Amino acid sequence: MLNSFLVFTKKEFIYIIVIFLLGIITGATFLNLYSGRIIDQLILERNELTVKNREQSEQIKQLEEKFNRFRKTFINKINIELDADVNKHTQQAIKTKISDLLAGLMGKEIEEIDPLLLKDVIHQRFIIIEDKTYQLELLYMVISDQLSFYIKVGPPKVEEKE
Incomplete structure (x- = not known):
């Protein structure tokens, strides 16, 4: 065991x-x-x-x-670049006025856009903001699906109230 x-x-x-x-x-x-x-x-x-x-x-x-x-055949976005010696609030107001001028371009076909007409709409235009007149000078623009404007803003001229 x-x-x-x-x-x-x-x-x-x-x-x-x-x-x-x-x-x-x-x-x-x-x-x-x-x-x-x-x-x-x-x-x-x-x-x-x-x-x-x-x-x-x-x-x-x-x-x-x-x-x-x-x-790519339609305008999808509008970019506005400013060359200006003004504060950000004034720049924003200028961009808003320019956007209002160009509002009808969104969704348009690129082939339908006349660059000379766009130049005439922006170049040498006067914009009044807070009783001051600013002159816009179109430096150049790029037309693609994103429409880009590069604009120089002239010094303000004070509007006299009557």
């Missing part, structure tokens, strides 16, 4: 270990088959999503190209 470590005999102990190992192998096999089926489904789903993603990316790229072609 000192030799016997367990309650089982050597033959029974080997039988139990063999059964245990066969159970592990059988369980691992079924687990592998089950997870293999799930992995197979996930691979198929990933491939389908990859194809769908590629198709949608191509569609988005085509739509962006069409949108950019459409967008």
